[in-house]
Amino acid sequence: MKLDDFKLEVYFGKYEFTAPYLLTQSDCESMRVGELLSYEPGAEERLMHSWLGYTEVPGNPELRGLVSGLYKNIKADEILMHTGAQEAIFAYMNVLLEKGDHVISMFPVYQSLYEVAHAEGCQVSPWNLKHTEQGWSIDFNELEALIRPNTKLIAVNTPNNPTGYTFSEEELKHLCSIAEKHGIYIFGDEVYRGLEPDGIKKPWIADLYDKAISLGVLSKAYGLAGLRIGWVATRDKEILNKMTKFKHYLSICNSEPSEFLSIIALKHGDKLLQRSIDIIQGNLKLADQFFARYEHLFQNNRPMSGPIAFHKIKIDQSIEDFCEDLVQKSGVLLLPGSIYSFKGPFFRMGYGRKSFGQCLNIFEQYLIDRKLV
């Protein structure tokens, strides 16, 4: 299998740890180990006694139990833990797809959702999010029109990276009914769940359909990317067994300290999610004021939920050149839409970090210096 470069990671490789003002990150504000441990009396002492041997391949049973508690219809043995979400995407696409299969992928989207399928020799059709004066929208009639006799998988990401588009419960059910009618699998990348105004109560895709799998992770809404703990949930035991065997060739099992800390995180999940929601809400207010000042330059595509949005800027230069000049001259990092192979002057902004206000001020000064505002 020959994979194309992961454009986002290549770009981040250049700037994520050198640019001082990160205004595009998709993970919410993280914390030190000590802060996480402080949520649970006695946890620090227990961490000191963690055993640094191999762990169970499917994941720590207590952790799987806590993860299954997030779902309505998923049991602990229907959860398979992974090292981050990325490993799980790679494993799923490998065990499900074969050369010649047809895959429909929401677009724009996180590259691995279609790139792995493409590298396996599948035909991939984009299901396009449309940009309008009101923001982003998607058309289910278009999805139905894309279905072919050999369509094996529909891959969606909700809340979506990069647009923040989020399916309503009705849309999720509609999606599942279309897939069920044609016997198609659904890959539901739901790594940004937990930040919705209506909370985590909405069903996950795996709750709704037997041939669906839901992807979750602690990296984004919980702000714990460094734990590298993700999971899949599905009632499809055959897929889960195949993924377990595939994991034998990847990470084999998760790190014990990470699993331990993930248990603490999920036991106090509501508080961690609220911490992220509060940061995002504060930052959205600052952004609304910023965009209201400069309506002639931007279209503010406020995210429906999640920590990122894909805004439009009206400039006479390519979005790559704009973002490159911005980071070189001011140190502010934004992601150009071209990273998503998406045409047009769009950039991704991230709302989950405490430094958002400071980064936005520096961005504003850059625009003033360039006489764009």
Ligand SMILES: Cc1ncc(COP(=O)(O)O)c(C=O)c1O
């Ligand atoms: C939609 C989506 N899925 C999966 C991932 C991978 O998550 P992780 O870094 O935890 O492996 C990301 C990371 O940005 C993402 O945005």
